[in-house]
Amino acid sequence: MSLPDYLHTPHGRRIAYHQSAGTGPGVVFLGGFNSDMGGTKATYLQDWAERTGRAYLRFDYSGHGDSSEKFEDGCIGHWAEDAACAISELTEGPQILVGSSMGGWISLLMTQRITARVAGLVTIAAAPDFTEDSMWDSFTDTQRAEVMEQGVTLLPSEYGDPYPITRRMIEDGRNQLVLRSPLPLPFPVRFLQGTDDADVDMSVALRLLDHATGPDMRLTLVKGADHRFSDPEELGLITAAIEEILTKIAP
Incomplete structure (x- = not known):
């Protein structure tokens, strides 16, 4: 495994990342709570991006993985700042955000804070609020x-x-709550959720689908899938969702 590169943010934090060059729109993976960019989904997507020639970015929030700071000193606001800085500084043009668990919440915050950079959204067991x-x-x-x-x-x-x-x-x-006020998602959105997820109940996905508004939004429930959502079929559903979005936003 290659060593990460580092981005120094205006907030004084050092964010570790791995990036693959390729065509746009790029794909950005946003990981979960106390997780890191070396997880199965993050590395699987890098392999997929390199095979398909797609630009790709994965990174660690501060207090996670190889980034600076202590986990207990962080909060959702800090990690959203890290994400916004990484996307703004390290990528060009529109991006498809892929948010896992807490990363689903962070990605929804990105749709409000760097709206012009978001071309599509895939969430996996999103855990807003x-x-x-x-x-x-x-x-x-x-x-x-x-x-x-x-x-x-x-x-x-x-x-x-x-x-x-x-x-x-x-x-x-x-x-940072996103389910208490309007949540417009004016681009293709695919929510993925396992029915056997013990960490994020299926009702959260249904609430998110009901609350958000947008012209092209779908929820896929996968019977028997747990919170990891990392077996080969489940990983294939993630890339299939990305590829479907790409067909809809391609010029």
């Missing part, structure tokens, strides 16, 4: 007290060490 609707709403009184009084609570994870959920993350998340 999860700090409020999934975390805070499900926290016990003890966990809420730890967040507010001690500044952090540790949330168990089946993927490894517990996640430190900070007061900053919860309070900042309330400034």
Whole structure:
């Protein structure tokens, strides 16, 4: 595996990335919460992009993977800043955003903040507003007290060490919500969701589909797929969604 390149942001953070040159519109992968750009979906898409000659970018948010900062010092707002900076500085022209889990939320924020750069959107188990609707709403009184009084609570994870959920993350998340106000998506959009996802319930995908507005929006439910969405058939659905969008936006 080659070493990453680095982008220094105006916010003083160092963002690690891998980029493949190719034709546009390019594809940008936005990863999940406490994940990194070395995951199965991110590297699969790079292989696909290199085979097809498509421009491609994957990167680590600050506090993730090879980027600078500590995870517990970050929040949705910081990671959205990282994404906007990476897309704006490292890519040219319109891009198709592919957002996985938290990356789905970040990609929706990008449609509002760098609207002119977004030509299409694919989400995989998108988790918009999860700090409020999934975390805070499900926290016990003890966990809420730890967040507010001690500044952090540790949330168990089946993927490894517990996640430190900070007061900053919860309070900042309330400034990034996308399901409480109009969410226009004026380009081709494909939402992918597994029915056996234990981390993002299928109801979230249905709520997102119902809430967002746009001329070309589809939700594909994959029976039996879990949150990883990384077996060969599921990975094929991701590239099929990208390719379908490309046929719709090609000049």
